[in-house]
Amino acid sequence: MLENLKAISAAAKDAIAAACDEAAIENLRVQYLGKKGELTAILKQMGSLSAEERPKMGALVNEAKQELEELIAIKRNELKAKAQDEKLKAETIDITMPAKEIKPGKLHPLNTVLDDMINIFQSMGFDVVDGPEVETDYYNFQCLNVPEDHPARDMQDTFYLAENLLLRTQTSAAQIRTMETMKPPIRVICPGRVFRADEVDATHSPVFHQIEGLVVDKGITMCDLKGVLEQFAHEIYGSDTKVKFRPSFFPFTEPSVEVDVTCSECGGKGCRVCKGDGWIEILGAGMVHPNVLRSCGIDPDEYSGFAFGIGLDRLTTTRYKISDIRLLFENDKRFLDQF
Numbered sequence: 109m110l111e112n113l114k115a116i117s118a119a120a121k122d123a124i125a126a127a128c129d130e131a132a133i134e135n136l137r138v139q140y141l142g143k144k145g146e147l148t149a150i151l152k153q154m155g156s157l158s159a160e161e162r163p164k165m166g167a168l169v170n171e172a173k174q175e176l177e178e179l180i181a182i183k184r185n186e187l188k189a190k191a192q193d194e195k196l197k198a199e200t201i202d203i204t205m206p207a208k209e210i211k212p213g214k215l216h217p218l219n220t221v222l223d224d225m226i227n228i229f230q231s232m233g234f235d236v237v238d239g240p241e242v243e244t245d246y247y248n249f250q251c252l253n254v255p256e257d258h259p260a261r262d263m264q265d266t267f268y269l270a271e272n273l274l275l276r277t278q279t280s281a282a283q284i285r286t287m288e289t290m291k292p293p294i295r296v297i298c299p300g301r302v303f304r305a306d307e308v309d310a311t312h313s314p315v316f317h318q319i320e321g322l323v324v325d326k327g328i329t330m331c332d333l334k335g336v337l338e339q340f341a342h343e344i345y346g347s348d349t350k351v352k353f354r355p356s357f358f359p360f361t362e363p364s365v366e367v368d369v370t371c372s373e374c375g376g377k378g379c380r381v382c383k384g385d386g387w388i389e390i391l392g393a394g395m396v397h398p399n400v401l402r403s404c405g406i407d408p409d410e411y412s413g414f415a416f417g418i419g420l421d422r423l424t425t426t427r428y429k430i431s432d433i434r435l436l437f438e439n440d441k442r443f444l445d446q447f
């Protein structure tokens with residue numbers, strides 16, 4: 109039995125030393141020390157020994173068992189550490205490899221200018237509203253005091269989707285929708301895309317952008333219009349900028365004005381940006397026509413208001429000295445990366 113014990117023990121030690129992974133070591137533990145293991149089998153044979161030999165043999169078997177248990181524990185730890193090491197090595201990051209280039213996006217110049225404008229008007233208490241790009245003839249023209257066959261329609265030919273459905277030619281349509289849904293006092297701006305059947309060239313595009321403004325309350329006068337628009341011009345172009353109000357005509361305002369500012373490039377002397385004029389036209393405005401108020405259910409004897417429409421594209425091209433409006437819509441990254 110002693111010989112047998114020695115042989116088993118020696119074989120177990122060799123096998124443990126040779127084990128190459130944690131699964132192998134677990135198999136060896138079961139093979140030798142498990143319930144049906146080889147060393148356990150010897151313990152079971154102890155009954156056949158004499159009362160004298162039994163404790164001696166028992167002590168030897170236990171000693172061998174303990175020794176194997178320790179060896180297994182040591183080997184298991186070794187293998188665990190080795191496996192961990194190998195895993196770490198496999199996961200090392202090669203920091204000499206060139207990194208993937210991250211190119212963060214940025215705002216389109218139109219959006220930068222629009223955000224500035226929204227901030228300016230919000231600081232004056234205006235809310236931002238939205239209007240549909242596909243409009244009815246009623247909202248885009250009729251309600252704005254432009255009946256069918258009115259000559260003012262000529263300048264705003266557009267794309268018709270159906271008999272009375274068109275791509276809006278002006279954000280002014282949003283004035284009507286606002287007055288139909290909100291009660292005075294009203295103070296809103298409505299930025300958005302507008303469309304006209306224009307030939308494309310350096311200063312014309314069939315798609316462009318406007319910011320409509322509308323104020324309706326009791327006692328609103330032309331002074332309020334001038335104050336708000338002057339404040340806007342000074343904030344966007346600087347406080348040295350001069351602002352000129354020229355009489356004009358729009359069917360939905362009376363009186364109507366067009367507003368020019370001194371050219372931010374030359375300060376009014378005349379240059380390439382202002383085409384030698386010294387002034388740049390930035391918007392149309394006026395006091396809301398009583399017919400328009402009336403068609404929205406607002407009593408013109410009680411309320412008055414002013415409205416304005418600013419061209420976003422012109423403001424953007426002059427601010428960044430962009431010579432061709434088409435560049436704003438071509439999405440050429442080489443151009444956009446400059447802003």
Ligand code: DAH
Binds near residue numbers: 277416
């Ligand atoms: N809708 C006009 C246009 O596209 C611009 C405009 C002029 C808007 C006067 C207004 C306004 O609100 O009062 O030409």
